[in-house]
Amino acid sequence: MQVFGPKRMTELLTADEIGRAVELLRAGELVAFGTETVYGLGADACNAQAVAAVYAAKGRPSFNPLICHFADAQTAFRYVQANALAERLAAKFWPGPLTLVLPRLPDCPVSQLAGAGLPTLAVRVPAQPVARRMLAAFGGPVVGPSANRSGRISPTNAQHVLAELGGRIAAVLDSGPCPVGVESTVLDLSGDAPVLLRPGGVTLEALQAEIGPIARASGEASAPASPGMLASHYAPGLLVRLNATALGPDEALLAFGPPLPGARLCFQLSERGDLQDAAARLFEGLHELDEKAQALGLKGIAVQPIPATGLGLAINDRLTRAAAPR
Numbered sequence: 001m002q003v004f005g006p007k008r009m010t011e012l013l014t015a016d017e018i019g020r021a022v023e024l025l026r027a028g029e030l031v032a033f034g035t036e037t038v039y040g041l042g043a044d045a046c047n048a049q050a051v052a053a054v055y056a057a058k059g060r061p062s063f064n065p066l067i068c069h070f071a072d073a074q075t076a077f078r079y080v081q082a083n084a085l086a087e088r089l090a091a092k093f094w095p096g097p098l099t100l101v102l103p104r105l106p107d108c109p110v111s112q113l114a115g116a117g118l119p120t121l122a123v124r125v126p127a128q129p130v131a132r133r134m135l136a137a138f139g140g141p142v143v144g145p146s147a148n149r150s151g152r153i154s155p156t157n158a159q160h161v162l163a164e165l166g167g168r169i170a171a172v173l174d175s176g177p178c179p180v181g182v183e184s185t186v187l188d189l190s191g192d193a194p195v196l197l198r199p200g201g202v203t204l205e206a207l208q209a210e211i212g213p214i215a216r217a218s219g220e221a222s223a224p225a226s227p228g229m230l231a232s233h234y235a236p237g238l239l240v241r242l243n244a245t246a247l248g249p250d251e252a253l254l255a256f257g258p259p260l261p262g263a264r265l266c267f268q269l270s271e272r273g274d275l276q277d278a279a280a281r282l283f284e285g286l287h288e289l290d291e292k293a294q295a296l297g298l299k300g301i302a303v304q305p306i307p308a309t310g311l312g313l314a315i316n317d318r319l320t321r322a323a324a325p326r
Contacts, residue, residue: 011171012158015130021173022137025050030057030168032147032161033134034175035126037097037183037201038154039161040069040144041169042134048111048280051143055113055314056276057168058150062317063279065116066143067099067184068123071136076123079108079141085211086189092210095127097184097201112283114143117318120190130175146183147172156181187214236290236301240323242316244302251302252293254285260304265293275311282315286322 013020013031021031021042028050031042041057043050045068055063070076073090080102082090089100104110104121115121123141126132135142146154148164155161158174165172185200187207195215196204208214238252246260247253253263257273267285270277289301303319306312 008167008170010162010166010169012162013171013173015173015175018130018134018137018173021134021171024170025138025142028053029170030054031171031173032155032158032165032169033128033131033142033144033173034158034178035069035097035128035131035144036178036180037126038156038178038181039147039158039172039175040067040131040142041147041165042069042142042144044138045114045141045143046109046111048113048284049276051111051113052276052279052311054143054145055279056311057165058145058148059310062314063113063116063282065118065120065122066114066145067186068110068114068121068141069131069135069144070123070125070141071132071138073125075140076125079105079110080121080123081105083189085194088211089187089189089207090125093202093206094125095132096125097127097180097182098207099124099184099186099198099200101186101188101190101197103190110141111280112287113280114141117283117286120188122186124184128175128178130173134173154183188217236286236322238290238293238298239300240319241300241302242319242323243305245305247302248300250298251300252289252296252298254289254301254303256304256306260302265289265296265298269306275307275309275315278306279311279315282318 024031028047032039033042043054073094099122101120101122147161148155156178158172161172180201183200185202186198188195188197195217197217247262252265255268267289269281
């Protein structure tokens, strides 16, 4: 079955067409797939352009961290630093509706955009058999936020996805109805003590029975793993100045479109002014400028104006937080 939308054709794949789903994912396309919780909007987590396309398809208002899905715990722990608690919980609850937030390994290839520029990564192993076969065939991390437009009801069958995203994505892998129907529990294990960031398919009581007391996140407690909780968040070491139309002598430049003259150090988000390109390169650019500018004696990052439409809303949201007073 093929569904035509305003931009493209969306394929409806059967559970026997996993090979086609993997082919599309490797090509940087978006493929929705069912898990035991809800249908996720899948993309190659190591492909920043594909991850940016997820935000575009959902109309996601800000760059929140995306959960990376894996076929098994062994594969997941090649990308993050698993501690004893993580290994214990994985043995008990994976595959299943539990997401663990852990520090990224230094050589982790997952795009910075997928992790919202954080030093941590959210990982899980879903229990749905079709999803696990797809993930095993793909061989790496697949991001999978709920396959619906931002703010809408999460989809629990393939038809829900087509109604929401038909014509916006490459394919839907029909994995049948989702038996749990609520999102996974998210547990932050990156700090000194475990913190529950989001209740979900695995109960707090079940987790505490396994590892003991768990704090409940509220406000700033959850900020290290949940962007949007603080006004100033993920800020580089240098001061950030927005909507720059001229460059100061001690500033590096984060350019969008034709760059301002006089930059000693410049990172181009998109010379042609493409918002999806800019989203894909945003965190990479901030990291690179922050690392190189201080060595040159520069004290700030000037950011050229970025339109506040489409993905530009999310880009500006992130930059506003980076520029907030500290």
